[in-house]
Amino acid sequence: MKVAIAANALGAELKEKLAACLQAKGYELTDVSDEDIYTATMNVVQAIQEKKADRGIVVDDYAAAPFMIASKNHGIICAPVFEDYTAAMTRRHNSTQMICLGAAVTAEKLSCELALRFLESEYDGGRHQVRVDMLDRML
């Protein structure tokens, strides 16, 4: 699975540790980081939209700006993830392609577990697709 990963300066240190963790598990990473969180997030969004990546991860301080920016793109569902339940359920129910993590609130070991849980979870489809279709219609 190809994963686009990006951070700004506030997320750079955690992103490096996360990248090492994911690479050790065999994930193929493309680092599209940028000092500007808008550009870093849009780089991941574009990698997904252009199908250069299957999933995306953005790391900054609080996972707030990347959620706002990524969600305002057609076809993108992005989840700020701070705990295990959302890491899995947002894949299963929302068909989420990318997550954002906050280095100010989530440490290295938990970040790695959350990212892996997200990457290893699959979309349930079925009744959930009507909501995803509605989101895609909005924008």
Next chain:
Amino acid sequence: MKIAIGCDHIVTDIKIKAAEFLKKQGHEVIDVGTYDFIRTHYPIFGRKVGKLVATGEVDLGVCICGTGVGINTAAEKVHGVRGALVTDVQTAVAAKENLNANVIGMGGRVVGIGTIEYILEAFLKAEYQSTPERDALIAKIDAMAAESDCLVNDGIFDEYLKKWDEGYYHD
């Protein structure tokens, strides 16, 4: 303050408790639904909260679903919404101080009503701390999604609801 609040059928009881808390704090609350536990679709209610916020009919919005992702994504798809999905007070305050967030979201199956009350109280109290860099980022976010008709088109979900009723979507 005037606050719009919405949820899906998974967390209606928690939404009602959060709304009661806001009212006790002296706020005027507009509950856009859902109002019971009958299966429905989170984009309907996320859009309603987002629209009230984006048009300035309310000061802030609150969105709660199971994880918070679905309903807050729907609110976020509305032009002019800057929503934050959080599990703790510090992140909620940062979203207001750094990004002037106008919607706050939580997962009703993720955090309990105690944490929700702490987050709401802190988010409403926090104030945007303007800097040229923050102003510039907010302007960029606010320029996004302007092409969408979801602010003006209240029938945007009709065809999907029809397909749902016809049994097109099933497990």
